[in-house]
Amino acid sequence: MSRSAPVVPAAALLTVALALTLTSCTGGGGEAGAARGSAGLRDPYFPRLGNGGYDASHYALTLDYDPEADASLRGTAVITARATRDLASFNLDLKGLDVEAVAVDGVTARWKRAGQELTVTPERGLDDGETFRTTVRYSGTPETLTDPDGSREGWLPTADGALALGEPAGSMAWFPGNHHPSDKAAYDLTVTVPEGLRAVSNGELTGESTRDGRTTFSWRTAEPMASYVATLAIGEFEIRRSTVGGRSTRLPVYVAVDPSQVEESRAVLGRIPEVVRWAEGNFGPYPFSSTGAIVDRPGDSAYALETQNRPVFPGAPDLSLLVHELAHQWYGDSVTPKSWRDMWLNEGFATYAEWLWEEDHGGDSAQEVFDALYEGDHFADAASNEAVWDFPPARPPSAARISDSPVYERGAMVLHKVREAVGDDAFFELIRGWAAAHRHGNADTADFTAYAEKFAEEAAPGADLTPVWDDWLYGDGKPPLA
Ligand code: TRP
Ligand code: ZN
Secondary structure, eight states: OOOOOOOOOHHHHHHHHHHHHHHHHOOOOOOSSOEEOOSOOOOSSOTTSSOSSEEEEEEEEEEEEETTTTSEEEEEEEEEEEESSOEEEEEEEOOSSEEEEEEETTEEOEEEEETTEEEEEOSSOBOTTOEEEEEEEEEEOOOEEEOTTSOEEEEEEETTEEEEEOTTTTGGGTSOBOOSTTSOEEEEEEEEEEBTBEEEESSEEEEEEEETTEEEEEEEEEEEEOGGGOOEEEEOOEEEEEEEOSSSSOEEEEEEEOGGGHHHHHHHHTTHHHHHHHHHHHHOSOSSSOEEEEEEOTTSSSSOBOOSSSOEEESOOOHHHHHHHHHHHHBTTTEEESSGGGHHHHHHHHHHHHHHHHHHTTSOOHHHHHHHHHHTOSSSSHHHHHHTTSSOTTOOSSGGGTTSHHHHHHHHHHHHHHHHHHOHHHHHHHHHHHHHHTTTEEEOHHHHHHHHHHHHHHHSTTOOOHHIIIIIISOSSOOOOO
């Protein structure tokens, strides 16, 4: 789904610059040999996101939220991680909220905050390779964050509860963590809300119990998940469970729909099993142990998001949006970008999935969509048709533009050029192989081009992919048709 892209607010850039300066001046020295874990992973677009020096493997989040009482969240996060160097201290990302206590392996730890960085200094240093558990107790009213492109994410209060969305940097608004897509982990989430409301998240529901007017929901996400596709939807929801048949193990479908959206979304959501089966035919086995959708009210967010297992939609989705978000389960959620520069690996694939669905269901062929984009009559207005050529898919000029049409539509055009170069059979084998090779992992653009080249050598000898990369993926302006 494309979103409009307002200009980067200058104030936002200034804030980032200030935070950088402030944090780099603070902090005591580590012990000799042990160091401070870095306060960011040098993402080309979001340098402060994530933290160096450790690798998180599991988040246990216990949350309590009452939208009526004071819209305040109380939380305990237990983060299991492995040190990847000797550490005197390390950072977590957390924006807003009050930290009440921090412990490492059960021992109270010192901590301080600067911007989105929560620096933890355990009583004793951590050794390279050591697994450690950090507990953070926190509370407060979570913030809604504004992205560089002006869109809202993080914690979004809704009429009946709240919705947590995290692409690219929103998850730090509701739990502390290593909030960069390159550090994926398993999750256990336990959420207590007033009786009558539900809490819906990723993975599978493992428990639900009511006591003294409050209901606790437990969700488990066993497969690795990037924190930007973690979600939590609190509110009134109608639940519909079914299964995707026709595979060796039945895949559970869990759909949660705001009561006001049940009628309008019934027909499209009823097609989830059909879409998943179709996608498995093209992309290979579904990568997770459940699927579904969360439909909140229109306006609860300004966009849909491919939250793992069950994408979030603000209002009833149309079929191509459902196809797009489910395709992301393979491309984005299972094969996750190494950095935000590799966004086209998410959006180019998910957009191309929409074209493939149309092609297979009596609509325009992918070639026809490609041609319309090339001729400049795909979108309703000239400016949008022109904007496709603003920058190369693999090189957005700024963080504000990682969700613009060069990433989505031109990203899909790159895949269409690959298909043209290697032929249909090899192409589908290639995109399945790509999903299999990096299943539950991370990959970047160079990994993709290398994979495609190597694959083509075998499956499509003589195919020349160089112009696809040079002109379509990395090249400025509108490439020649060749
Ligand atoms: N990934 C979402 C989609 O395609 C759109 C989106 C939501 C997005 N938030 C974003 C893209 C932030 C880039 C950045 O369905
Ligand atoms: Zn998308």
